[in-house]
Amino acid sequence: MLFKKKIQDCIIIGSGPAGYSSAVYAARADMNPILFTGSQPGGQLTTTTSVDNYLGFYEGVNGNDLMNNCKKQAERFNTKIINQSVIHVILSNKKGGIHRVFLDKKKYLESRGLIVATGSRPKFLGINKEKKFMGLGISSCATCDGFFHKEKNVAVIGGGDTALEEANYLAKICQKVYIIVRKGYFKASKALQERILKKNNIDILFYSNVTEIIGYNFLEGIKIFNQKNKMNRTILISGLFLAIGHVPNTEIFKSKLDLDERGYIIVQKGETRTSKPGVFAAGDVQDPIYRQAITSAGTGCMAALDLEKYLSLCEEYEKI
Known part of the structure; x- marks a missing residue:
């Protein structure tokens, strides 16, 4: 049973700063992103009462308010936001291949591009x-x-x-x-x-x-x-x-993407490309060092730009 027959250009898994940032950039690039929020819409920032170090909020901002603003901004550019979790993925090994994202055993979406922004959780x-x-x-x-x-x-x-x-x-x-x-x-x-x-x-x-x-x-x-x-x-x-460690939310990507010994997604240096073509990772799920909202938002932007470039190259390749 197919959830939706149309093959998407961009599916985003995760709704923290990385997920919403990538959604804004992807939507503005006409990739019509679909974003799955996961079990904790807004990510770890929703557990923080006040955020004082996010650029642009000189008096600080409530963590929930910040993420609600990010959500509204993504929706403003027509990102489709679905409050569900992805339970399974089938990733293509081919350039320009189609990836499947499952919401249950039968219901799935297909996309040429996938941005993983599932974050991490503290131990x-x-x-x-x-x-x-x-x-x-x-x-x-x-x-x-x-x-x-x-x-x-x-x-x-x-x-x-x-x-x-x-x-x-x-x-x-x-x-x-x-x-x-x-x-x-x-x-x-x-x-x-x-x-x-x-x-x-x-x-x-x-x-x-x-x-x-x-x-x-x-x-x-x-x-x-x-x-x-x-x-x-x-x-x-x-x-x-x-400070006893973090656990990246990569359970559904084990044996699907290259992970390091701690379970973080490995990306190309200076980029967000993963080991599978068309799959990009942003935020804490690929960053065991900084783990800041602002760096997550930055890599979310990078992932959307990397995906846009990838799709353009795929189009050129198909014309040959």
Whole structure:
């Protein structure tokens, strides 16, 4: 059973900054994009109460409002937005080939071009109130949300490069930063460790786990258990930053696209081209380093331009 017989030029999977940015550019290039929002319309920004570092909003903007504006802008140029998730794909290996995007076992769309903007999700500890307080004191991005805790006490969970980079950034603006490390050592580079050890306002808690999140409507503190001395401790903080890794939303692309060891889509350097012709990737799903709304929007633009060029080349090829 075919969902729609017409072969599309552009299907976009994902509705964060990368997805909507690619939709705006694709629509303005007359590619008539169809965008599938997925299970979290608007992406991770919808869990952020205020975004202060997105260019053009000098007073900041609510995360939901920002993504609603992006959606309206895409709709203004006649992007068709469908609030469904893609569950399966069949990707062509041929230049100019047709890709199939399935919404269930029988219903699918066909397209010459596909932009993957499914994003990533932070790893969680798995304790009560953790997800409830995302955007209400709990965050996975210090550069996004650290400013709201200026001159306050915060904590970072993790012992790798990302955790120490987050802690180093927070130490510049916060009164005190606790680094909570499950093991008795850091996994981060020696250079980062040395930089952290020089900070007077950083307190390192090795062999420690967060056992409880304190607060009613927002984060007020945490309870920590030290595995070495078997002691419990309560710390009052306004911000808790999870730096234990991210998981790219690439489950449906395993064995379909080239992924790195962490599951991120591999793209050509300086481009958004993937291992399959006509398939492009934008945003956090192909970016384990920056993970910012503005960089995601930038690669969304790139993906649409790359797809436009690809379709033009396919047309020239067919004329030969």
